[in-house]
Amino acid sequence: MNLLTEKLSRYTEPQRVKALGIYPYFREISSHQDTEVTIDGKKILMFGSNAYTGLTYDKRIVDAAIKATEKYGTGCAGSRFLNGTLDIHVQLEKELAEFVGKDDALCFSTGFTVNEGVIPQLVGKDDYVIFDDRVHASIVDGRRLSFATQLRYAHNDMESLEKQLAKCSPDAIKLIVVDGVFSMEGDLAKLPEIIALKKKYNATVYVDEAHGLGVFGKQGRGVCDYFGVTDDVDVIMGTFSKSLASLGGFVAADEAVINYLRHTARSYIFQASMTPAATAATLEAINIIKSEPERQEHLWEITNYALDRFRKEGFEIGDTASPIIPLYVRDTDKTFIITAKAFEKGIFINPVIPPACAPQDTLVRFALMATHTKEQIDDAIDRLAEVFKEEGVI
Secondary structure (H helix, E strand, C coil), X not given: CCHHHHHHCCCCHHHHHHHCCCCCCCCCECCCCCCEEEECCEEEEECCCCCCCCCCCCHHHHHHHHHHHHHHCCCCCCECCCCXXXXXXXXXXXXXXXXXXXXXXXEECCCHHXXXXXXXXXXXXXXXXXXXXXXXXXXXXXXXCCCCEEEEECCCCHHHHHHHHHHCCCCCCEEEEEECECCCCCCECCHXXXXXXXXXXXCEEEEECCCCCCCCCHHHCCHHHHXXXXXXXXXXXXXXXXXXXXXXXXXXXXXXXXXXXXXXXXXXXXXXXXXXXXXXXXXXXHHHHHHCHHHHHHHXXXXXXXXXXXXXXXXXXXXXXXXXXXXXXCCXXXXXXXXXXXXXXXXXXXXXXXXCCCHHHCEEEEECCCCCCHHHHHHHXXXXXXXXXXXXXX
């Protein structure tokens, strides 16, 4: 056994959890993503998806993906920088820029590689990147790749943020990076207050709208639009794998920023292009979201309904203000046990443990889609309440 294998063989936590019969990962779904999915031949209520708009099996999007594949093929065989730019890539970037209220946009093949590639290009060794301590892993990796001085502030704590800004050189770039909607806790960044601090300290604001698009703002334009701060947010990024029913990501900003990133962001110029199918699917999803406001309206109706029911049942759900509802457990093994018991009762939820949260904040993540019904929500909450009571959590 070589040294690497010897070292990695000591990682046995998955084996321990499997032996207990509560391993919650890589559950094989044999149907399309919907409010119900099929696993091992059984129908399971899905509350573990990020498909907030419920569009992943919409026939219009499926047809758009098929038509694009028939016209362009299955892939682009190269990066956007060289031979991989299609006319529909350019069309999508124009529509995204308009959708989020910026001059221009740039599409990447995954949302993760947007943050991973853009953040290191925006700030250098004489600059600062300042981030909320609960930002997404892609932001964490992006800031790690930067040579900038890195300053962390306590979650949604504006006093903590201001203390970090006060440490910075007034002439340096100060990039504040934050999730618009925090992906595990479901709460919102305090964007109006962040913008006020931006103006006070001449900083730059970068907002990750991965979980805000399709959910918040007029026609689902995101949290920046919801708070009315789009013009004051300098850089907006988002993903296509959630509300937009596809795969990929984008960054939007003024022309100078996008021109620079188009020629320097390594995860853009050295990454293969978005597939034609994913590109066309995203375009169609944007059109549907803009033309069907009732989809967003229903999502908020059932979100408020579920939040009220969870609170009445005695669940601890924190400060969530979105279709992402954290059900706090505060014990890692018990989080796995609850996930397994819920699955046995026909409910698919996701466990959240370190490093996705602090050890004392473990939870199961309950997420809603616009296609869920109140009857499905009631059924799920009733069964989850039984499980949480069995485990002594509520």
